Amino acid sequence: MSATNMQVLLANRPVGWVKESDFRIVETPVPTPGDGQVLVKNLYLSLDPYMRGRMNDARSYAAKVELGDVMTGETVGEIVKSNHPKFAVGDTVVGRVGWQRYALSDGKDLRKVDPKAVPISTYLGVVGMPGVTAYIGLLDIGQPKPGETVVVSAASGAVGSVVGQLAKMKGCRAVGIAGGKAKCDFVVKELGFDACVDHRAGDLGKALAEATPKGIDVYFENVGGPILDHVLLRCNPFARIPLCGMVSQYNATDDRYGVKNLMMGVAMRIKLQGFIVSDHLDRWPEALAQLAQWVREGKIKYRETVTEGLENAPRAFIGLLKGENFGKQLVKLA
Amino acid sequence: MSATNMQVLLANRPVGWVKESDFRIVETPVPTPGDGQVLVKNLYLSLDPYMRGRMNDARSYAAKVELGDVMTGETVGEIVKSNHPKFAVGDTVVGRVGWQRYALSDGKDLRKVDPKAVPISTYLGVVGMPGVTAYIGLLDIGQPKPGETVVVSAASGAVGSVVGQLAKMKGCRAVGIAGGKAKCDFVVKELGFDACVDHRAGDLGKALAEATPKGIDVYFENVGGPILDHVLLRCNPFARIPLCGMVSQYNATDDRYGVKNLMMGVAMRIKLQGFIVSDHLDRWPEALAQLAQWVREGKIKYRETVTEGLENAPRAFIGLLKGENFGKQLVKLA
Numbered sequence: 183m184s185a186t187n188m189q190v191l192l193a194n195r196p197v198g199w200v201k202e203s204d205f206r207i208v209e210t211p212v213p214t215p216g217d218g219q220v221l222v223k224n225l226y227l228s229l230d231p232y233m234r235g236r237m238n239d240a241r242s243y244a245a246k247v248e249l250g251d252v253m254t255g256e257t258v259g260e261i262v263k264s265n266h267p268k269f270a271v272g273d274t275v276v277g278r279v280g281w282q283r284y285a286l287s288d289g290k291d292l293r294k295v296d297p298k299a300v301p302i303s304t305y306l307g308v309v310g311m312p313g314v315t316a317y318i319g320l321l322d323i324g325q326p327k328p329g330e331t332v333v334v335s336a337a338s339g340a341v342g343s344v345v346g347q348l349a350k351m352k353g354c355r356a357v358g359i360a361g362g363k364a365k366c367d368f369v370v371k372e373l374g375f376d377a378c379v380d381h382r383a384g385d386l387g388k389a390l391a392e393a394t395p396k397g398i399d400v401y402f403e404n405v406g407g408p409i410l411d412h413v414l415l416r417c418n419p420f421a422r423i424p425l426c427g428m429v430s431q432y433n434a435t436d437d438r439y440g441v442k443n444l445m446m447g448v449a450m451r452i453k454l455q456g457f458i459v460s461d462h463l464d465r466w467p468e469a470l471a472q473l474a475q476w477v478r479e480g481k482i483k484y485r486e487t488v489t490e491g492l493e494n495a496p497r498a499f500i501g502l503l504k505g506e507n508f509g510k511q512l513v514k515l516a
Numbered sequence: 517m518s519a520t521n522m523q524v525l526l527a528n529r530p531v532g533w534v535k536e537s538d539f540r541i542v543e544t545p546v547p548t549p550g551d552g553q554v555l556v557k558n559l560y561l562s563l564d565p566y567m568r569g570r571m572n573d574a575r576s577y578a579a580k581v582e583l584g585d586v587m588t589g590e591t592v593g594e595i596v597k598s599n600h601p602k603f604a605v606g607d608t609v610v611g612r613v614g615w616q617r618y619a620l621s622d623g624k625d626l627r628k629v630d631p632k633a634v635p636i637s638t639y640l641g642v643v644g645m646p647g648v649t650a651y652i653g654l655l656d657i658g659q660p661k662p663g664e665t666v667v668v669s670a671a672s673g674a675v676g677s678v679v680g681q682l683a684k685m686k687g688c689r690a691v692g693i694a695g696g697k698a699k700c701d702f703v704v705k706e707l708g709f710d711a712c713v714d715h716r717a718g719d720l721g722k723a724l725a726e727a728t729p730k731g732i733d734v735y736f737e738n739v740g741g742p743i744l745d746h747v748l749l750r751c752n753p754f755a756r757i758p759l760c761g762m763v764s765q766y767n768a769t770d771d772r773y774g775v776k777n778l779m780m781g782v783a784m785r786i787k788l789q790g791f792i793v794s795d796h797l798d799r800w801p802e803a804l805a806q807l808a809q810w811v812r813e814g815k816i817k818y819r820e821t822v823t824e825g826l827e828n829a830p831r832a833f834i835g836l837l838k839g840e841n842f843g844k845q846l847v848k849l850a
Contacts, residue, residue, distance in 0.1 A: 449575075455787040
């Protein structure tokens with residue numbers, strides 16, 4: 183075991199785009215668990231767009247990270263010391279223990295997982311929070327019906343890639359929106375979407391119209407910005423728009439995009455509904471079991487971008503916010 | 517009976533603001549009902565914001581008015597000739613028979629009403645489509661709970677005035693938004709809202725914050741534009757926003773307002789849902805019976821602006837779109 187812990191702290195609240203200097207990397211002694219505590223050695227850290235919101239001093243659904251605190255984040259790791267009756271040394275666990283190599287936990291925020299069932303990194307992606315987000319957002323809020331058209335933005339990402347594959351399983355036409363030809367090719371050729379629109383390639387409205395000849399019944403919103411305006415013009419009556427995230431707007435300050443076509447929401451009786459996956463804990467066991475099964479059976483495919491070393495997490499996170507990753511963004515810690 | 521009919525036709529599709537020259541007023545012979553038809557003499561014509569949409573050549577939930585056709589609209593009138601077994605001369609009826617003094621109907625679009633139960637003009641307002649719109653939009657989509665805060669824009673209008681009074685009946689704090697001191701005074705002093713924000717008086721965000729100290733749980737959207745952005749910043753978790761109309765945007769062309777705070781929809785898990793009252797015909801009998809009872813009992817109050825003469829309907833309609841009316845806008849035809 184390495185003699186020191188490494189932690190990534192929030193150093194500054196970013197204004198606009200996050201900078202590496204908004205983080206501070208420190209080395210500290212590896213802590214010792216007290217009564218009822220465990221020591222987790224983190225193997226992978228998950229980087230997710232929602233973390234941008236935790237860096238702000240703003241009202242939201244979850245507590246912000248305080249200046250000087252360890253950045254919040256989920257990891258998959260291994261119990262290396264345990265004073266807790268429910269966890270043994272060697273157990274593999276998923277938990278929200280932050281951007282650090284070693285973490286103490288009282289076990290409340292840890293979930294034991296089976297390292298032999300699926301690759302452990304997937305517990306942070308397709309068989310973890312992002313996969314469950316796709317599952318609940320699409321199935322419970324989007325409620326797709328066979329024959330309908332489902333569109334998802336950030337389609338090659340951790341959430342979007344699962345949304346489209348679930349839509350196909352439900353008998354829908356799945357259309358992705360992604361940035362660049364490589365991502366679009368992946369979405370169609372490897373994930374099996376029916377079409378993918380490259381939002382960097384020019385006339386988004388025209389391309390979206392061609393990809394959705396029967397209009398749009400469900401739009402799973404991950405990015406915000408002008409895409410939503412184009413989608414609203416293509417929505418069929420009673421379309422559903424689960425609002426999962428708006429990553430394109432997280433770093434905006436005075437230049438936030440203004441959505442102009444909400445009037446279509448009246449004419450087409452559209453439902454736009456924001457959701458947070460942690461509000462639906464009762465749905466997690468079903469979703470996780472299903473997703474793990476589909477991954478094992480090869481029915482759901484995924485891609486990962488793995489950055490080596492915790493010290494590179496800030497740069498990887500900034501890249502994620504800019505769409506530089508491809509699939510689920512992870513940091514390998516050990 | 518006057519020897520000629522008067523009709524208001526759609527002469528041009530407006531670009532931006534409607535002009536009187538977009539209508540053409542014609543005098544034609546009073547038609548004679550054929551087999552299974554009735555002749556209705558219209559007494560009042562209802563003017564409603566949705567009619568602006570019917571003037572466009574655009575995809576919407578209902579057919580547009582064709583150039584040269586009689587403008588679409590609801591009236592309350594009297595059967596003056598009948599070849600239909602279900603209607604007798606002297607019956608009072610409500611129907612969508614258009615902007616004209618006399619109309620033929622096969623009866624399918626007519627509903628008999630009791631002229632003694634409530635003033636007949638209210639069948640076009642509080643005990644008609646606008647009242648049912650408020651009833652369904654607030655109760656079914658907004659689902660207000662006692663103690664919650666309900667905000668409604670166009671609060672002195674035909675729909676908004678009912679929304680706030682229903683919210684009070686449900687034990688909510690009712691906050692209106694209206695243009696000008698006279699309307700705000702009416703909303704608070706006569707209709708019994710808890711507060712009303714004058715959107716013409718200056719700092720809307722500050723005034724709205726003061727009027728909603730516990731945040732906003734339901735926002736009944738009638739107007740669109742910047743008000744929604746202010747509301748989104750005040751929404752409590754799981755707020756509901758029935759989207760009924762966006763009258764401020766109906767005449768916009770390139771200057772449509774862009775809504776910038778939809779990101780709050782994710783953080784606060786807000787549901788925005790467009791609806792059209794005619795999708796919910798199963799709910800009309802209950803709503804109409806309840807509203808009529810509350811009007812008779814004085815529990816729901818209303819105000820009307822009555823313009824005399826069909827020839828003045830275009831001007832009154834343009835005034836309605838600009839918010840010049842006060843309460844339900846009607847045209848008295850006879």
